[in-house]
Every structure is written in C-alpha cells, then in structure tokens.
Amino acid sequence: MIDFHTHILPCMDDGSQSISESLSMLRAEARQGIEGVVxxxxxxxxxxxxxxxxxxREHNFRQLKPYLWPELPEIILGAEVQYFEGICTVEGVCDLRIEGTDxxxxxxxxxxxxNHMIEDVITLNDRRGMTVVLAHIERYMAMQPKEIWSHLRNCGVLMQSNVSFFSNWKTQHKAMSMLSRREINFLGSDCHNMKLRQPNWDQLPEKAWTLAQKSAAYYDFQAAFYEA
Ligand SMILES: [Fe+2]
Known part of the structure; x- marks a missing residue:
C-alpha cells in the first residue's frame, strides 16, 4: 500500500518541522504496513x-536522505498543488507531478x-502526460452539485480520499460505498505531525484496505513509478 498524500518532508510547509519528526512519521507509516510514501x-x-x-524540495529531501534506512517506506517525491486561476496554462505545473508519473x-x-474552475481542471487533465488527482474529495462533496463528480470522472480526473473519511463512524459507510464503486482511486493519511494529524492507517477498516489494494489506479501508479 502507498500513502498517496503526506506532509512528511521537513520544513516545507505546516507539516513536519524537523528531520526527527519526519523519521518518527516514517517509522509510524512502516509500522502500519505502508510500503511507499508520496x-x-x-x-x-x-x-x-x-x-x-x-x-x-530537493534541498530538504537531501537533508532527510541520509537517514532513510531500508526498513522505512520507499519515498516518492510529489506535491499538493493548490488550484489557482489559469493553472492549466502554466508550463511549470507539469514539473510538480509525482516523480516518474503523470x-x-x-x-x-x-x-x-x-464552471470556469471545473473547465480549468479538465483542461489541465487533458494536457499530454498529465492526470489530475483531486485531493481529499470528501471535504468538498457537500459543496458541489452531484453531477460535477461524474463529469470530472468521465473526463479522466482521479480522486483521492483521506483515511479519516473511512475511520469516522459518520462517514465510513459513504466512504466504503464510494471505494467499492471506484469513485475513490487513492487513499492518503494527509499526515502533518505525530500529535494531532499523525499517520492513521491503523484506523482504516480492513475491508477498505483490501479494496484499495485491488484498485486499478494503484496498479497503474505503481507500474508508472517503477517503470520510470
Ligand atoms: Fe494535504
């Protein structure tokens, strides 16, 4: 299993603030059965x-690299790119794709x-060598009309959900149905630290774990990453 969404790289954002915090998070990921961390x-x-x-990112990764022992999950470099108007026209955005993949x-x-924002996302996704994955979609569901989601999916946009969507008793039924219907393609802990937002794969119901592992999107992602 790969954790598709993390803030483990130290001193980049509101996530890990030190190498030791990053290593604690990576050790927790490994203990919880995660083999790769984006x-x-x-x-x-x-x-x-x-x-x-x-x-x-390169500079901060170089600081962390000497401490990455083989028992820790494999590291894959990426970014969580915040939408901005005109994102689909900016050339450098391609360089923010997860390394070795689209x-x-x-x-x-x-x-x-x-509508303009939706069109921006679809135009971005239509660019050659680009597949958009929307982060933690559960946060936005209530704010968008239902048909937006099928429209985005039909245009090839993929969806990521946080583990907390599955661990919260109020939302887990919906989360499981969406995962079964392949409306969720990737899971992530979106971990930021070891206190309030730590790696939480131990809270993912086993059925969700099994379903996610069988997800075609995960296979495609791994194939792209290991081929690169
Ligand atoms: Fe995040």
Whole structure:
C-alpha cells in the first residue's frame, strides 16, 4: 500500500518541522504496513514559482536522505498543488507531478467550484502526460452539485480520499460505498505531525484496505513509478 498524500518532508510547509519528526512519521507509516510514501508538501503559487519550490524540495529531501534506512517506506517525491486561476496554462505545473508519473495531486478551494474552475481542471487533465488527482474529495462533496463528480470522472480526473473519511463512524459507510464503486482511486493519511494529524492507517477498516489494494489506479501508479 502507498500513502498517496503526506506532509512528511521537513520544513516545507505546516507539516513536519524537523528531520526527527519526519523519521518518527516514517517509522509510524512502516509500522502500519505502508510500503511507499508520496511526499506531497503544499505548493502555493502565491509563495513560490514551481522552479523555486522544486529547489526547496530537493534541498530538504537531501537533508532527510541520509537517514532513510531500508526498513522505512520507499519515498516518492510529489506535491499538493493548490488550484489557482489559469493553472492549466502554466508550463511549470507539469514539473510538480509525482516523480516518474503523470499524476498531479491538486487541492481545490473550500467553496463552491465555478464552471470556469471545473473547465480549468479538465483542461489541465487533458494536457499530454498529465492526470489530475483531486485531493481529499470528501471535504468538498457537500459543496458541489452531484453531477460535477461524474463529469470530472468521465473526463479522466482521479480522486483521492483521506483515511479519516473511512475511520469516522459518520462517514465510513459513504466512504466504503464510494471505494467499492471506484469513485475513490487513492487513499492518503494527509499526515502533518505525530500529535494531532499523525499517520492513521491503523484506523482504516480492513475491508477498505483490501479494496484499495485491488484498485486499478494503484496498479497503474505503481507500474508508472517503477517503470520510470
Ligand atoms: Fe494535504
């Protein structure tokens, strides 16, 4: 299993603030049975250009690398890219895809999405070598009309959910139905630290674990990553 959404890379965002915190999080991921972790620090266009962000990510990863022992999960570099108007026209956005793959983890605004925003996402997804994965979709479901979701899926946009969607008794039935219907393609802990937002795969119901492992999207992702 791969944790598709984490804030483990130190000193990049509101996630891990030190190498030791990052290592504690990676050890927790390993204990919980995770074999691969995608590092997805926040990318905010108003803070950095893609080029500056990637330099920071490389620098911070170099600090962590000497401590990555084989018993820890495999590390895959990525980003959680916050949507901005015109994102589909910016060339450098391609460089924020998860390394070795076409996948771009995209964080949408916590609001009703306009038609213009939906079109931006679809145009971005239509770019050659680009597959958009919407981050923690459960946060936005109540704010969008139902048909938006099938429209996005029909256009090839993939969906990621947080483990907390499955561990919360109020939402877990909905989460399981969506996973069974393949309306959720990837799972992530979205962990930020070891206190309030720690790796939480131990709270994922076993049935969800099994279903996610069988997900075609995971196979495709792994195939893309290991072929690269
Ligand atoms: Fe996140």
């Amino acid at each position: 590092l997805t620090p926040h990318f905010y266009a108003h803070e950095n250009s893609p080029a500056v962000f990637l330099k920071r 996948y771009l983890l995209l964080e949408m605004p916590f609001s009703h999405w306009s």
